[in-house]
Amino acid sequence: MRIITISREFGSGGREIGKRLAEALNIAYYDSEIISKIAQEMNLDENYLNNIIEKGIHNFNFHFGNSFNFSYNQTAINVLVTQQKIIKELAQKGDAVFVGRGADVILKDYNPFKIFVYADMDYKIKRCKERDTKDNSLSDKELIKKIKQIDSNRSKVHDLLSNTKWNDCKAYNLCLNTTKMKIETIIPVLANYVERWFNH
Amino acid sequence: MRIITISREFGSGGREIGKRLAEALNIAYYDSEIISKIAQEMNLDENYLNNIIEKGIHNFNFHFGNSFNFSYNQTAINVLVTQQKIIKELAQKGDAVFVGRGADVILKDYNPFKIFVYADMDYKIKRCKERDTKDNSLSDKELIKKIKQIDSNRSKVHDLLSNTKWNDCKAYNLCLNTTKMKIETIIPVLANYVERWFNH
Numbered sequence: 001m002r003i004i005t006i007s008r009e010f011g012s013g014g015r016e017i018g019k020r021l022a023e024a025l026n027i028a029y030y031d032s033e034i035i036s037k038i039a040q041e042m043n044l045d046e047n048y049l050n051n052i053i054e055k056g057i058h059n060f061n062f063h064f065g066n067s068f069n070f071s072y073n074q075t076a077i078n079v080l081v082t083q084q085k086i087i088k089e090l091a092q093k094g095d096a097v098f099v100g101r102g103a104d105v106i107l108k109d110y111n112p113f114k115i116f117v118y119a120d121m122d123y124k125i126k127r128c129k130e131r132d133t134k135d136n137s138l139s140d141k142e143l144i145k146k147i148k149q150i151d152s153n154r155s156k157v158h159d160l161l162s163n164t165k166w167n168d169c170k171a172y173n174l175c176l177n178t179t180k181m182k183i184e185t186i187i188p189v190l191a192n193y194v195e196r197w198f199n200h
Numbered sequence: 201m202r203i204i205t206i207s208r209e210f211g212s213g214g215r216e217i218g219k220r221l222a223e224a225l226n227i228a229y230y231d232s233e234i235i236s237k238i239a240q241e242m243n244l245d246e247n248y249l250n251n252i253i254e255k256g257i258h259n260f261n262f263h264f265g266n267s268f269n270f271s272y273n274q275t276a277i278n279v280l281v282t283q284q285k286i287i288k289e290l291a292q293k294g295d296a297v298f299v300g301r302g303a304d305v306i307l308k309d310y311n312p313f314k315i316f317v318y319a320d321m322d323y324k325i326k327r328c329k330e331r332d333t334k335d336n337s338l339s340d341k342e343l344i345k346k347i348k349q350i351d352s353n354r355s356k357v358h359d360l361l362s363n364t365k366w367n368d369c370k371a372y373n374l375c376l377n378t379t380k381m382k383i384e385t386i387i388p389v390l391a392n393y394v395e396r397w398f399n400h
Binding site: 189 | 367370374375380381382386389392397
């Protein structure tokens with residue numbers, strides 16, 4: 001089974017890489033579909049769910065072996081638990097690319113090919129502004145704050161599930177800096193690399 | 201000008217990647233040649249020089265803006281200064297792959313393509329034992345100690361020259377985990393990726 005996971009900094013183009021890579025390899029691609037399934041299963045509105053995920057597990061500070069802070073967001077935790085279940089169910093269906101959502105850790109038993117996508121802040125700002133009118137209406141300062149906030153949540157969720165750090169290359173098979181790169185041009189090379197890895 | 205730098209954990213196959221990549225791209229490759237040139241310029245024996253470099257700048261603890269610890273190794277520092285000069289001279293000759301020696305930082309004005317090569321410890325042990333009879337005679341524990349020591353020196357030299365951390369993916373364009381990979385199979389893909397990056 002070929003499972004590929006993509007962890008990515010917000011604005012780095014990770015989602016586009018995931019989508020195009022899945023097309024190139026002709027395998028399934030899971031991203032927002034996961035959210036829809038959680039919404040359905042938990043009987044929650046998708047927008048409300050996205051809002052919870054964006055806000056993260058803020059109030060949930062878990063200091064392993066030291067202390068617990070119980071002011072956590074119970075709904076956020078329920079969402080994470082349901083997400084884990086859904087990701088495992090999707091993986092059972094066969095070869096796929098999973099973008100974000102801690103799939104690299106959740107699916108570790110499948111020995112996935114794990115990619116981390118990142119970029120310089122200037123590039124991420126440019127990319128966000130070009131692709132989202134909502135981001136385009138923000139000042140650079142506001143957008144940087146948003147990017148850091150989302151990445152901080154991603155990092156916290158990852159680090160809750162794993163012994164490795166979210167942005168530590170050691171946790172991945174390949175780390176791609178997309179700064180100044182055209183994503184379309186990366187895909188054939190990346191697909192080739194991934195295929196060689198699965199055939200090793 | 202196409203300058204490619206390869207930073208690598210000891211035993212990860214970074215040197216082999218550098219050598220083969222330079223062959224694939226038909227450009228110069230600099231590694232031990234740098235040591236020979238330093239030896240010549242400083243009128244030092246190559247073995248003695250290798251020994252100094254392997255031992256690192258141990259005694260030189262430089263706490264920027266806080267305090268200085270003057271028990272540093274003056275010869276090691278002279279070697280680093282000479283190395284910088286030689287790396288810059290070699291870069292002026294044209295396209296090249298530089299392995300290690302902080303070339304990614306020293307040659308930053310050339311906007312090099314910067315690769316970091318790493319691997320799981322088990323793989324590095326296996327690789328070292330297969331390739332070096334000296335390493336093969338060490339116990340796993342001794343070899344791990346050696347690997348960590350050399351990487352710690354590489355890290356210290358890098359961090360002396362740079363604001364970024366040696367093993368932080370942010371400092372590189374691409375980070376390759378060679379665990380279980382056959383290096384020959386990576387090269388055509390990597391050469392393709394690097395060419396696309398220089399043509400972007």
